[in-house]
Amino acid sequence: MDFSSLKNTPPMYLYLVSIISFILANLVRDKSLAFYYFLLIIGLVFFVLGFMRRLKSK
Template identity: 95%
Template sequence: MDFSSLKNTPPMYLYLVSIISFILANLIRDKSLGFYYFLLIIGLVFFVLGFMRRLKTK
């Protein structure tokens, strides 16, 4: 798999995806616990990716 588009993504977009996944996880929490944890992990991964990218650009 080629993640070159993810490598060139600005940190703000990674943070935005993270926030959206956290919001969706909060809305889904009562309906599907497995999907809730999946969205939390996705949000955390994108937040860390954005944070790491931000540290590299400074």
């Protein structure tokens, strides 16, 4: 798999995806616990990617 489009994404978009996944995780918390944890992990990964990209750009 080629993740070149993810490498060129600005940090703000990665933070936005992170926030959206945290919101969705909060909405599905009572319905599906597995999907809740999956969305939390996805949100955390995108947040860390955005943070690392932000540090590299400075």
